[in-house]
Amino acid sequence: MATQKKTAEADYSMQEKILALYELQKIDSKIDGINKVKGELPLEVQDLEDEMAGLKTRIENVNAEVEELNALTKQRKREIDQARIQIGNYKEQQNNVRNNREYDAITKEIEYQELEIELAEKRLKEYAAGIRGKKAQLEEAEAAAAERGSDLEAKRAELEGIEAETAPRVAEYTAQAEMAKERIDERLLAAYERIRRNVRNGLAVVTVRRDACGGCFNRIPPQRQVDIRQGKKIIVCEYCGRILVADPEVAEE
Template identity: 45%
Template structure:
């Protein structure tokens, strides 16, 4: 059986009350959850960076091995050509071998130069790995400290939070209106104070404090339909009656007649 509008509004008021209490618990935690998440993301980034440096280091070492293999190949070729050069039949063959020997010498020089460059890059990369690992360990210590602090706060409020969450689930079921719940969540996410359901106080919206016309207040009191503030969109669940305190009457004392 579907609830009446009045029952839905009561459930929304209850839901808002529960969410406001949950917001207070979150305020106690402050920025710690975000700080923990940021540190975890930062640590993951440093770990990825270390892995990348190690991969680049491996590539540089493989490059050096290749250049050394090339140099060996050049030297073997040089030895073979030098043997051939001893048995040439004419100057043309001699010059051709000599030209190839010069090219092999240049190739060997280039390979040696690249080996030195790779070795310098390896030294720089190893320093980067050390620096990154040092920063990584510092961030891990920070994370551990923040987690201990957060866990202590969570343990203090955990029982209360679980109780409130159960009450919240019950309140959500009592609303029985998915569109209303969706609107409620949207308004709460946009509101700085987290209020999506408010009352009219002193003829003004309890959320944005804009004036609510008398006729609209009368409609809110009837609770026959869901009425929202035309300025901020918050659900107006009721009108608080302003109690005017009577000022105590001043006592008047009769003046004594002057004696004749």
Template identity: 50%
Template sequence: MSDKNLEPTVEEKLRSLYNLQLIDSRLDQIRNTRGELPLEVQDLDDEIAGMGARVEKIEKEIDDLNKNIKEKKEAIKTSEALMEKYTKQQDNVRNNREFEALSKEVEYQELEIKLSEKRIKEAKAKIEHKKESLAELNEKIESYTSHLEHKKQELEDIVKDTEKEEQKLTELAEKYGEEIEPKLLKAYKKIRNSVKNGLAVVPVERGASAGSFFTIPPQRQMEIAMRKKIILDEHSGRILVDSELADEQREIMKKNLKA
């Protein structure tokens, strides 16, 4: 670039834009090698956390059922003690009415015992069912955790292989981004975000913009090669540069990345 106090020429702007495009394209490639791995890792983490919460819920339900069983067993002991008491009292009654009243109390306690035994049986059945669910969940958690560790290692290996290059590219992207006027940089990012492949700046190849089948008129190609103004492809809206400039910047970028 020329003196920082001078306004950069259109050619310098185009070179900076294409440099940034080369860097961003390489960063895209690096991130694409990770594919869906980051999302897979996050999804597995969320799944395991969700299953862990369900395990805690089931364990609490089992604990509550065991407490309920304990309470029912205590209630049975109380009823048995009352039955014994009322039965003894029947030996000392003074009339039939008192005897019948005590008999009803004994019958009531018998019913209470049967009801408690029924509730204990039901609670035990629920506990068994919940234990089966718990075993299945824990087995699933173990499987998911193993799969997660594998995916994390896979992602870590990919990141490790490209970490230094990605850091250098990010630093270069910031450097070239600072050399581009804010309005132009904003336009570049807008174009980049609007196209699937992220190519906002493309060279003219074989008479058409890279990746396009639409031919650019010879007069337009000459204007692009002159580098006197920023020209957009009327079909894709991308910024166009001549192939010679593109080749030069690719070579420079290769050297910069090796340095």
């Protein structure tokens, strides 16, 4: 690429570079026109893909929360079973106590285990309510994902159809643009790309018609128009910053 740019600087005059810029602009405008056919489809597809990714993450998180609640439910049920076994053992021990102190101590252990069962059962109710809530969220997210997935599939198919139809022309224009770029030095090309990014319609190079800038339509002074026609240096519009060139069609006339 560097060798190509050096060759361009050595072999082409400034006027030829300016004309190459104008040619490049016309080609890029054709590509812009093709891209306009897509409208908002690329953004819509991207938005739907992002939304689908978010819904997928949400579904995964809810499923993980449900699994955690199920695991806690199993743990609390085991604790209840163990507490009941302990209570059974303590009641058997009560039948063999030797004094009231031992009896009272075992009774306290039984009461403690009963409180543990009561607390665990309370937690089980909370987990059950939590699982119901999570499943409702899951159903909502899955329904939204199915709907968005259907929209995404339709939008993607529409976009792919347009891209397939326009691909040959885009490839042809892209090849033409690369040929035009070979006649433009790197610094000038960078300026052109920067201006294109900063203007709404992508027009970085415009002609002077009826004594006015073809981009912002502000009047261009006569002497400046003479300099533009001579094509000895790059001249930009002092109002909009676009590169100004003489209209080749008018020049031919």
